[in-house]
Amino acid sequence: MNTLVYTFHFYLFGLIAIASALAFVTRKSAVAAALWLVNTMFCLSALFVMLDAQFVAAVQVLVYAGAIMVVFLFVVMLLNLGEASEVTDIRSLGGKLTAGFVGLLMLAELFSLSRLKFPRLMGAMTDHANVVNPVSAPLFHEFLLPFEVTSVVLLVAVIGAVVLAKRGPKAQ
Amino acid sequence: MIAEALFFSAVLFIIGVVGVLIRRNAIIIFMCVELMLTAVNLSFIALARLHGSATGQVFVLFVMTVAAAEAAVGLAIVISIFRHHKSVDLRNINLLKG
CATH class of the missing domain: 1.20.120.1200 (NADH-ubiquinone/plastoquinone oxidoreductase chain 6, subunit NuoJ)
Structure with a gap:
């Protein structure tokens, strides 16, 4: 269509x-x-x-x-x-040259990769009425352990952010 | 559409890398890192579509969680650096420079 x-x-x-x-x-x-x-x-x-x-x-x-x-x-x-x-925070000539070089290198890699032929689509996910289930089912079965580890990562990040951003006793 | 999506993803990633390299504002460099993470997410989604399964989308959720954690910790570091130097310019943050 x-x-x-x-x-x-x-x-x-x-x-x-x-x-x-x-x-x-x-x-x-x-x-x-x-x-x-x-x-x-x-x-x-x-x-x-x-x-x-x-x-x-x-x-x-x-x-x-x-x-x-x-x-x-x-x-x-x-x-x-x-x-x-400030006037600008763009880096000076050396930084710009490095950035340009890296950009050119990665663009060259991009064009060499774009010659790859992709296989045909292996069946579409056509069930538009049910979009959450295909994501949540592997999340809670196959990837349950990474999911739980992710929550620990979030907890550590929250504690770390509070500890880092808190003023020390001397700075009061 | 998969090839185009991967192309957009690669271009956005390159823009993020170039932004990290040319900017000096620490907050904008963090935003460039977020842009790079999102570009990789686009690759994940496109390849999940190619594969015909939603498993690739699960990894996108993980990447988003890690991006949120990274933003929280990174911005806390930026705040404490700002308290010390009164600036977020990377020229002032060179304690580890030899």
């Missing part, structure tokens, strides 16, 4: 994501950069929906665009870094 519409929107969201990412890297103000990154995350979640990962797309919007970027913006505002005070 609407293959042309699908392809058009796929390219549209992909190109918007890349353009927003470029804008994000080049903005001086941290707030503007964070908002461009939120735009990138939204476009990526649209791509996720098109790739039959509706649940992950919803989690992407909730966790990345919602929670993580709000934490970033909160820290930017807490530290009062909203306006770009």
Whole structure:
């Protein structure tokens, strides 16, 4: 069915994501950069929906665009870094040359990889009425131990963040 | 669509790497790391679609959890560095430089 519409929107969201990412890297103000990154995350979640990962797309919007970027913006505002005070924080010539070299190297790798032929799709996940079950069933059976370890990682991260960000007794 | 998704993923990852290399603001470098993680998530989703199973999407959930933990700890480190140096410019954070 609407293959042309699908392809058009796929390219549209992909190109918007890349353009927003470029804008994000080049903005001086941290707030503007964070908002461009939120735009990138939204476009990526649209791509996720098109790739039959509706649940992950919803989690992407909730966790990345919602929670993580709000934490970033909160820290930017807490530290009062909203306006770009310096002239620019882009590195000098050496850093730019290194970045350009790495970028060229990885683009060359990309083009050599793009010659690969992908096998045909092995059956689509066509059950659009039930999008959570295919994700949650392996999560709670096959990957139960990694799932539990992940919760320990979150606990350690929360404790570590509190310990690191707390003022020491001397600094009061 | 799989090849295009992998292409977008690789380009976004490269933009993240270049951002880490050219910026000096520690918070923006953290955001570039988040961009790289999300680009890898796109690869996972595309290859899960290619494979026809949702197992790849489970790993995306794990990556998101680790990204959230990393953001929390990293931003706490940024806050404590800011208290010490009154700046998040990486030029001032060179204690480990030989």
